[in-house]
Every structure is written in C-alpha cells, then in structure tokens.
Amino acid sequence: MERLRKRAEFAAAARGRRIEKPGFVLQAVRREKIAGSGVGAASPGRAARFGFTVTKRLGKAAIRNRIRRRLREAARLVAPAHAAPGMDYVVVGRQAALRLPFERLVADLIDGLDRLSAERRGNARHRRAEPERVNDR
Numbered sequence: 001m002e003r004l005r006k007r008a009e010f011a012a013a014a015r016g017r018r019i020e021k022p023g024f025v026l027q028a029v030r031r032e033k034i035a036g037s038g039v040g041a042a043s044p045g046r047a048a049r050f051g052f053t054v055t056k057r058l059g060k061a062a063i064r065n066r067i068r069r070r071l072r073e074a075a076r077l078v079a080p081a082h083a084a085p086g087m088d089y090v091v092v093g094r095q096a097a098l099r100l101p102f103e104r105l106v107a108d109l110i111d112g113l114d115r116l117s118a119e120r121r122g123n124a125r126h127r128r129a130e131p132e133r134v135n136d137r
Contacts, residue, residue: 004051013090019112023097026112048083054093067093082113
C-alpha cells in the first residue's frame with residue numbers, strides 16, 4: 001500500500017469527496033486533480049495511496065497511535081479489492097475507532113470506498129455523499 005506523505009496531498013484530499021463514519025472520515029480525490037503535486041500527478045493508473053491522520057484533541061500519543069494502527073490495518077486488508085487505482089485517500093481517525101469492533105471498522109471502510117467508487121463512476125452526480133449519522137453514545 002502506497003502512502004501519502006506531503007501536506008499538499010493531504011490538503012488536496014480534504015477538498016475532494018468525503019464519507020463520514022462513526023470511527024473515521026474518509027476523504028478522496030483523483031490523483032490527476034492534485035495541482036502542483038509532482039508525485040503521482042501525471043500517473044492516474046498507479047495504485048491507490050492512503051494517508052492517515054489523528055488530531056491531538058483525541059488524546060495522547062499512545063491513544064492516537066493505537067487509532068492510527070487500527071485504521072491502517074483495516075485499510076491494508078481492504079485496499080487491494082476496494083480502493084480505486086489512481087485515487088488518494090485520507091482516513092481521519094475519530095475517538096470511536098478505539099471502541100468499535102475491528103470488524104465494524106473494516107466493514108465501514110469497505111462501504112466508504114465502495115460509495116466513493118460509485119460516485120466516481122457517475123452513479124451519484126457531482127454531489128457529496130450523505131454522511132452516515134450514528135449516535136456514538
């Protein structure tokens with residue numbers, strides 16, 4: 001799995017499509033839409049790339065790292081079958097990623113990737129995907 005490393009790549013994904021789930025927010029953008037990014041900008045046929053971010057407000061480093069590890073492993077499992085080539089994805093961790101069963105994180109990630117792929121194919125015209133509202137309490 002290839003990773004996003006530059007701030008510009010994360011910022012570009014933040015301007016793209018997004019899916020909200022209880023454990024994370026999934027942001028996506030087609031790689032050729034990244035203006036000024038020398039890495040991968042001209043090669044949309046390459047494998048999907050992922051970036052992971054967890055803000056400091058979620059806790060200390062150990063908690064943030066645990067959230068990031070769980071999300072990274074879920075992405076590693078589902079990316080080959082569900083991530084569209086030539087796309088950049090950013091997974092923004094939420095506090096619920098610690099409490100949710102791992103199988104639920106994987107299922108939510110599959111659903112999010114599939115919904116973004118459906119939008120990309122034109123099944124949901126030029127609008128953002130509706131966020132899934134779930135009461136985390």
